[in-house]
Amino acid sequence: MKVTTDTPDLLVVDDKPLFLGIMLIVFILVFVAAGLMIVMSGEPLGILFGLFGGGMGLAAFAVFVRRVQVVFHGPEGYVELRRRNLFGGSRMRHDLNEIARAEIEESRSNEGGATWRVVLVIEEGQSVGRHPITLAYSNGRGHHRAAEAINRWLDAARGHARREA
Structure with missing residues (x-):
C-alpha cells in the first residue's frame, strides 16, 4: 500500500500486489x-x-490479484474506493465528511505472525461501520504509513473547511 498523491486537495492511496x-x-x-x-x-x-x-x-x-485505489477529493468532498481485478471493477463513493478516521486492523496467524489492513471508519450516516480498503491482510509498513497519511490529510482538510466557514 502506497500513497501516490498527497496534496491539500487530493490524496490517492494505491495497493497493487505486483509481487503476488x-x-x-x-x-x-x-x-x-x-x-x-x-x-x-x-x-x-x-x-x-x-x-x-x-x-x-x-x-x-x-x-487474489486486485488493484485498489482510494481517492480523497477535497474540492468535491468525496472519497472513492476503486477495486479492479480480471473480471472488471467497482467503485464506491462516500461523502468526505462521513469518514471519521482510518485505522489498522491486525490479524495474527497461529505462528504469531501479524498482518494488517487499513479500514475507513464511518461513525454516522447510511454507511456506518468499518470499510476495509483492501479485502486481504498483508505484511509490511505500507499500511501504517497509509493510515497515518489518511488521518493527517483528513485533519488538514477539516481544518481548511473550518477556516473557510
Whole structure:
C-alpha cells in the first residue's frame, strides 16, 4: 500500500500486489511449459497437467490479484474506493465528511505472525461501520504509513473547511 498523491486537495492511496501477480504468472507459465514438455515427450496426459496447473494459477490470479485505489477529493468532498481485478471493477463513493478516521486492523496467524489492513471508519450516516480498503491482510509498513497519511490529510482538510466557514 502506497500513497501516490498527497496534496491539500487530493490524496490517492494505491495497493497493487505486483509481487503476488508476478509470482502467479510464473506459476502459470511453469505448469503450462511442463505440460507441453510432457506432451512433446509422447505422453498426452501432459495436456491435463498443463491445463490443471495453469488453470489453478489463473484462478488464484483472478481471486487474489486486485488493484485498489482510494481517492480523497477535497474540492468535491468525496472519497472513492476503486477495486479492479480480471473480471472488471467497482467503485464506491462516500461523502468526505462521513469518514471519521482510518485505522489498522491486525490479524495474527497461529505462528504469531501479524498482518494488517487499513479500514475507513464511518461513525454516522447510511454507511456506518468499518470499510476495509483492501479485502486481504498483508505484511509490511505500507499500511501504517497509509493510515497515518489518511488521518493527517483528513485533519488538514477539516481544518481548511473550518477556516473557510
